[in-house]
Amino acid sequence: MTSSEYPPGFRSGFACFVGRPNAGKSTLTNALVGSKVAITSDKPQTTRHTIRGIVHRADAQLVIVDTPGLHRPRTLLGQRLNDLVRETWSEVDVVGLCVPADEKIGPGDRFIAGELRKVAKKTPVLGVVTKTDLVPQQRVAEQLLALGEVMDFAELVPVSAVDGFQVDVLAGLLIDRLPPGPPLYPHGELTDEPEATLVAELVREAALEGVRDELPHSIAVVVEDMSPREGRDDLVDVYAELFVERPSQKAIVLGHRGERLKRVGSTARQHIEKLLGTRVYLNLHVKVAKDWQRDPKQLRRLGF
C-alpha cells in the first residue's frame, strides 16, 4: 500500500511509553509490533536509543517511540537521556504511562506523573498496568485503582506483554488517539532504526547478560563496519567495538582467557543472523574509553 491509495478513515501517528526503568516498556513495544525491535533485560536503563516500532493495521499505522526510563540524572549521560525523554513526550500523539503490576506505585512514578501532567493538557495520557501475568487478578484491580489516583488518565488498561493479555486492546486505544492521515512508513517495515544500531544493541544485550552492579551502565557498543563478504551473498562481516570505562571492567567482560567474550559474541551472532537473515561473521573487540559517560566528546562518538 502506498500513501496515495490508503483507505478513507486511515489513521497514523506516534505513541510513546514512559515509566520508571524496568516497567516493561520495551517488552510491550515488541509485543505490539510482534517482533524484537527493542532490546530488553532485567537491568534498569537498558534502553538508550529512541527506537521506533511500527504497528501495521488495515486501518492505521502506529509508530511507537521507545524512550529510556526517566530517572534522577547523576552523569552527563543521565541528563541527556532525560532531555531525550521530555523531547519525545512533546512530539507524540498519545503517551502511555507504564507501571508494573507487581511493584508498589512509588515516588518515581509520581515524579514522572508530575512531569506528564504538563503534557496531558494537549496530549492524551493512558495509564498502563504492565506485567499482569505476575500477580493475581485482585492485585491488578488494586493497581489500576492506585494508578488512577496518581493523575487523570484518558484510559486505564492492564496488559501483559508475556501472555499477550489485552495487547490488542491497548493497540486499539492508542490508535483511537491518532489523527487521520496516510501511512508514514512502507508497508511491512517494523522499525526505522538503522540496521547497524540494532546490531549494536543486540551485542550490548548479549554483553549485559550475567553482569552486575555498575558495569551495565558502563557498556556501550559501536558497529564500525558491516558489509557482505566479497563474492558471497550469504555472509555478512560485522566489526563491532564494545566499550567499557575501566581496565578492570575489560577483564570482567573478557572473562578467563576471553571465554566470556566468546559466549557474548556467539549469542549476539545468533541474534544478528536472525535479524539480517544471513550468516554473520562477528568480529568483536573490547576497548577502554575512560569514563565515557562523563565525557561529552566520547558521548558524541558513541552516538549519544
Ligand SMILES: Nc1nc2c(ncn2[C@@H]2O[C@H](COP(=O)(O)OP(=O)(O)OP(=O)(O)O)[C@@H](O)[C@H]2O)c(=O)[nH]1
Ligand atoms: N512476567 C512479565 N515480565 C515482563 C513483562 N514485560 C516485561 N517484563 C520483564 O521486565 C523486565 C524489564 O522489561 P523491559 O521491557 O526491558 O523494561 P523497560 O521499561 O523497557 O526498561 P528500561 O529500558 O530500563 O527503561 C524484563 O526482565 C522483562 O522480561 C510482562 O508482561 N510479564
